Amino acid sequence: MNALKQVLIRRIAKIGPISVADYMAECLLHPEHGYYATRDPFGAQGDFTTAPEISQMFGEMLGLALAQTWLDQGAPSPFTLAELGPGRGTLMADILRATKSVPGFHAAAQVHLVEASPVLRARQIDRLAPTPVTHHDSIGSLPDAPLFLVANEFFDALPIRQYQRDGDGWRECQVGLEGDTLAMGLTAPLPVPALDHRLGDTQDGDVVEICAPAQGVMSKLGGIIDAYGGAALIIDYGDWCSVGDTFQALKDHAPVSPLETPGEADLTAHVDFEALSRAAAPLTPHLLTPQGMFLERLGITARAQTLAGKLSGDALDSHIAAHRRLTHPDEMGTLFKVLGLTRADAPDLPGLHRNQTQAHPDGT
Numbered sequence: 001m002n003a004l005k006q007v008l009i010r011r012i013a014k015i016g017p018i019s020v021a022d023y024m025a026e027c028l029l030h031p032e033h034g035y036y037a038t039r040d041p042f043g044a045q046g047d048f049t050t051a052p053e054i055s056q057m058f059g060e061m062l063g064l065a066l067a068q069t070w071l072d073q074g075a076p077s078p079f080t081l082a083e084l085g086p087g088r089g090t091l092m093a094d095i096l097r098a099t100k101s102v103p104g105f106h107a108a109a110q111v112h113l114v115e116a117s118p119v120l121r122a123r124q125i126d127r128l129a130p131t132p133v134t135h136h137d138s139i140g141s142l143p144d145a146p147l148f149l150v151a152n153e154f155f156d157a158l159p160i161r162q163y164q165r166d167g168d169g170w171r172e173c174q175v176g177l178e179g180d181t182l183a184m185g186l187t188a189p190l191p192v193p194a195l196d197h198r199l200g201d202t203q204d205g206d207v208v209e210i211c212a213p214a215q216g217v218m219s220k221l222g223g224i225i226d227a228y229g230g231a232a233l234i235i236d237y238g239d240w241c242s243v244g245d246t247f248q249a250l251k252d253h254a255p256v257s258p259l260e261t262p263g264e265a266d267l268t269a270h271v272d273f274e275a276l277s278r279a280a281a282p283l284t285p286h287l288l289t290p291q292g293m294f295l296e297r298l299g300i301t302a303r304a305q306t307l308a309g310k311l312s313g314d315a316l317d318s319h320i321a322a323h324r325r326l327t328h329p330d331e332m333g334t335l336f337k338v339l340g341l342t343r344a345d346a347p348d349l350p351g352l353h354r355n356q357t358q359a360h361p362d363g364t
Contacts, residue, residue, distance in 0.1 A: 002033075002261055002262070002263065002264060003032075003033050003263075004026070004027065004030060004033035004034075004262045004264075005182065005261070005262050005263075007026075007030075007033065008023070008026060008182065008262055009177065009180065009181075009182065012175070012176055012177050012182075013177060016176070017174035017176030017177075017185060017187075018174060018175050018176075019161050019172065019174055019175075020159070020160055020161055020162045020173055020174070020175060020247060021159035021160055021212070022159070022175075023159075023175040023258075023262075024159035024160065024267050026262070026263075027262045027263050027265075027267050028157065028159075028266075028267060029116060030263060033262075033263040034263055035263055035264065035265070035266060035267070036116060036117040036119075036120070036157075037116075037118070037119070049253075050087060050091075050152060050153050051091075051153075051235070051291075051326055051332065051336070052087070052091035052152065053087075053088075053090055054322050054325055055319070055322035055323065055325075055326060056094050056097075057295075057300050057303050057304060057307070057323070057326070058091070058295070058326055059090065059091045059092075059094020059095050059097075059098065060094055060095075060098040061098075061299070061303070061351075062091070062095060062150055062233060062235075063094060063095030063096070063098035063099045064098050064099065064298065064350075065233065065298055065349065065350040065351055066081070066095065066148050066150065066231070066233065067099045067102040067105050068350045069148065069231045069342075069347075069350065070102075070108075071102070072346075072347040073146070073229055073230070073231075075104055075105075075108065076108070076145075076146040076228075076229060076230075077104065077107070078108050078109070078110050078145060079108055079110070079145055079146040079147070079148060079230065080110055080112050080142060080143055080145050080146065080147045080148065080149075080230075081109040081110065081111050081112070081148055082111075082112040082113070082114065082142060082147060082148070082149040082150075083112075083113055083114070083149070083150050083151065083152075084114045084139065084149065084150075084151035084154040085114065085115065085151065085152075085153065085154035085157070086113045086114075086115055086120070086124055087120060087123075087124075088120065088123045088124065088127055089113075089123060089124035089125075089126075089127030089128050090127065091150065091152055092111065092113070092124070092127075092128060093127050093128055095150070096111075096131060110132075110143070110145075111128065111131055111132065112133075112134045112135075112136060112142055112143070113133055113134070113135050113136065114137075114138060114139055114142075115136075116137060121135055138217075139217050139220045139221060140220055142220075142224060144224065144227070144228060145228055146229040146230045147221070147224045147228065147229075147230035147231075147232075148230045148231055149221065149230070149231070149232045149233070150232075150233045150234075150235075151232070151233070151234045151235070151236070152235045152236070153235070153236055153237075154234075154236070155211065155214050155217075155234065155236050155238075155271045155276065156268040156269060156270065156271055157266070157267070157268050158211050158213040158214045158217075159211070160210065160211045160247065160269045161209070161210050161211075161212070162207055162208075162209050162245065162247065163192055163195060163207065163208050163209075163210070164186060164205065164206070164207050165199075165202045165203060165204050165205060165206045165207075165208070166189045166204065167189065167204065169189040169190060169191055169192070170189065170191075170192045170195060170208075171186040171187050171188065171189055172186070172187045172190065172192075173185075173186060173207070174186070174187060175259065181259075182259040182262075183259070184259070194210060195208060195210070201241070201243075202243065206243055206244070207244055207245045208242055208243060209242045209245075209246065209247075209269055209270075209272065210242075210272075210275070211271075211272065211275065214271075214275065214276060214279070215275060215276075215278075216279075217279075218277075218279035218280040219279050219280070221280060221341075222279070222280035222281060222282065222283045222341070225283055225341065225342065226282055226283060226343060229343065229346070230342075231340065231341065231342045231346065231349055232280075232283075232339075232340070232341040232342075233338065233339075233340055233349070234271075234273075234276065234338070234339040234340075234341070235291060235337070235338050235339075236273075236336065236337065237270055237271065237335050237336050237337070238270035238271030238272060238337060239270065239272075239337070240272075240273050240274045240288055241272060241273075241274045242270065242272035242274075246269045246270035247267070247269050248267070248269065249266065249268075250265060250266045250268070251264060251266070271337075273288050273337060273339050276339060277339065277341070280341050282344070283341040283342060283343060283344075284341070284343065284344045284346075285340070285341055286339070286340035286341070286342075286348065286349055286352035286353060286354055287352065287353045287354070288337050288338070288339055289337065289338045289352055289353075290329075290333055290334045290336070290338075291326070291327070291332055291334075291335075291336035291337065291338055292326070292327035292332070292333025292334060293333070294338040294351045294352065295326060295327050295333075297352075298350060298351045300323070300326070300327060301327075304319070304320075304323040307319060308320070338352065340352040
């Protein structure tokens, strides 16, 4: 039994079961034993690999999309170029490299990174040098200025609360004890006003997840962009509306029980993009679009062909596999979605279309 599991068992034995959100927060951010506080989880030697680590093309496409959006909105200067949860800094490095030839973009950009992990902050500073970087513990301290923001696999790691439908009410899913080990359980039925609107599209036994921290982030993001202009590109796995238990853990690139080794596995849940969009009001969402379709519209295949002309052998095979992994429906192309947000009076974002209805968010 690892150290954090002992801490959690003692805590639950003393105060009773805790919410899934409290459990996630302890596992990911505990100052001594937390997952993100103690390690670099990315890449082949870590527990998972994100799109920017798979290929430079991902960051290049997003960078050029942000730069075009900046131009379409009148090239404001200065502006905040921000990333939420920037990992090793790979995505921002690719964004900066791809946009270095856009006139005035780098001169106007002020790079801000929202990152809680001291381990990853150090990696980001090294990766982005000599570009000056300002770190933030939360989005709340971003400057009041035009904001052009990207968040790739950020919201899936924010703590969720889970509720199971029970008649006209809900039971909250909690982490408690079964003997001397961690186990999932349910509270007694209780009203949850925040889920009143879900009584019409769920049935008894359905699980719905709420991510209050995500809604707080989106509210702040929406306020900045509404006041000063800009845009947000959010890329994550999930769907337009949360239904079902999506709480999961990944260790050494393989799924494990979320309760098995707390603090030693990455804990995530699928993103509810409708909830993000609601929280960002009055910003206007673009149609939720599969990642593969979004990247193809931005020209990733043409870029892949250009890069392929300089490669051969294993390097070429790896490059082809990376393109497939980012775009193919059987890989990340459909599982991951892209949500774009701007003010209602702003031009459409590159690769996305203005939202008409989200009943079937298939990008058409």
